[in-house]
Amino acid sequence: MTKTEVNEMSKIQLGDYIVIQRQKYTKLQKFGNLDTTSMLGKEQLELRGLLDQPYSATFKMCPKETTPSKQRGQRNLRLHTLELCNELEMRDIRDRLGISASGADNRDIIDDGDSQALRPQDIEDLREQHSESTKIIEKIVENSKTFHAKTEYSQEKYLRKKEKKYFEFVQIHRPTLRLITEIYYRQDADKVMGMRMDTLSQLISYSGVSAFGNYLMYESGTNGLLPASFLNSMGAGTEATLVHMHPGNVPQKQAMLALNLPHEQLQRCISVNLYSVLREYYQGEGQESTEVATEPSTPLEEIEPSSKKQKLNDDDAAPTTTSSTSSDSNGENNTSPLESSVNIPVQAQKWQVENRRACELMRAKFDGLVIAAKEHPSNIVQALLPFVKSSRPIVVYSQSKEVLMDLHVELKSSSNATNLHLTSNWLRYYQILPNRTHPEVNMNGNSGYLLTGYTIG
């Protein structure tokens, strides 16, 4: 890669997925066109100003005008433009405000709900007048009767809380698997089948996915996170391929697209419908043609891709019904639903091409099998195990242990696999500060479960 290419790549471009970070909050957003806006709490951001700016830069949210709310009962949205922030004025807020006095303990502090002299309306007005959080917080502190009696630690906590509310800087990052995983899990863990970062990281390890080999995956709804993590490990310009089986008409791909991968790399993820590809493998081509759209009528379909996608990103709402091609990345194959239902027999449809590619790989067999199913995995494992070579890893993920216990017993008695382990994880974050180190107060107890093993025979 040449130097200029690298520089181009580190600039924010139209069509990129970006991660917007405001303090600890992060959000995935597609920067589809110059008029794209993004909601951050009650703030609405115009993304226009990001074009051609470098990734990792910090931008200041500059209030534009208050748009009067169109719907009754809704609070006003604050519209902001983004301006590149050159001088780093994000010093410690305590220094900026020049706070020196603090109390020794909290013996004199009484919570009478009367310590703040400003009324909520006054603070709203302040926000209208000033864009800088420092000014607002300064006024709030000035009008607090108890602030200077608080201990230093408690002052800091107070300031952090206020800063979180009025912080006017955002940072833009290039999406990585790590950032996407974190955002998905925080926003709605159910949409990624509760796949927590630690469990996902181990699933990647145990599956053995790398730049060499062909991998088989069945996944029923992780917003594309699981195939994305495989593509990420397979790398650009390598020989590895992934056959990604899914139960619906259209694979969920958002996470894959969000990684902004080269076309060549995305091409090596072959997404096929589980029923359609197995039928083709056993019965030959042409057995399905028209059926495929209606066939997999599992209850899962109701909660399938397109509606979810829209929620996170409106610009990406193209893929909907009929054709399995429409969700493709660069829109190069944008057959409208109407056209594809006409079914021009001359040219093979994308799903047919993908089915063929998948069947070819199935005949040659795979170097690893990964299953993350909302359905009971027994039959899926049974159906897919014959396509896996000997001495290769199998990893099955489930949100509940009992499901994998069943599978454990079945695999053990079938003698198709050995070295079976059922595991879950415990993950704890720490606050590490001088004299104030302790585990974080809240922890998440749902890691999900992994059943791992190796094929034999």
Place this chain on the structure above:
Amino acid sequence: MSFLKPKEVIEEGDTVTLYLTVNSMHAIEATPTIVNKKGETIEYIFQTSYGALKVRNLIGVTYGSRVELSKGWAYVLQPNPELWTQTLPHRTQIIYTPDISMILFQLEVRPGSVIVESGTGSGSLSHYFLRAIKPYGHLHTFDFHEARVQQAREEFERHGLGDFVTVYHRDVCQLGFSNELEGKADAVFLDLPAPQLAVPFAAKTLKTEGGRFCSFSPCIEQSQRCCIALQEHGFTEIRSMEILQQEHVVKTRTLPVLDLEFLKHKKPSSQKLNESSTNESNETADTVKTPKETKKVLTSSAPPTLPGHTGYLTFATLPPAFVR
């Protein structure tokens, strides 16, 4: 050579995982002969708890096959970093799969990444790094123990990984990661007693586009010192965490079921007789005769001992040079 990519048949010189049971595995090299203590070349016979294995017979066998031992059998598996971590010769304390997986995930390692690691130790983590960065990336791994460096070098070579790794004998806390590596790394990993001493060098060796950092420490005081150093050297997103993997042992248990309902009512037959003295003896005779009811239940339980602590992982980002 069996670590480069997935393969099907055991060739001479391959490292092979001999799988006996969940708790018993060995890594053996598939060579027909070995040199014994007296310097003589002899037939390589490997002893296991299920008897002897003539290693010569492994060559040409398909990975995943069952092989006969003199007192039983075993499976031969192609080694990978997970199996290697469980069978490797320990030269130091090693890091295991749960922590390693998080390290790779958080360091955003992928094919093409340039990774700097210190210390090399027994090479447990190095094998994971190498799997993840092949075929375009490179691992620069440092250790201050000369013999360990040499052993690691030979091991990587034997495993077919030599092209992707450079092993340095160097004390990075004092000397850093060398000028040649300045601005070259995508990620730096430290497993050192005093990580804070290597943090300034880590900042130097990361690319101008920025990169990720990780330090693994068994003691919280080490993490504390490391966090302070990270802040001083412009790192952001500093987060510390601890991961423990729990194993669930799956077992089908057969439990006896007690019938206690019948105790509430007098037996109709004994009521007829209306003789209280014979009642009791009849009842006991009945319960002895009927076969005991049992229920099969699928259970899972924790193993008697499990890891309670491995280490604290501290991760951080070094932002690109223009925002440091």
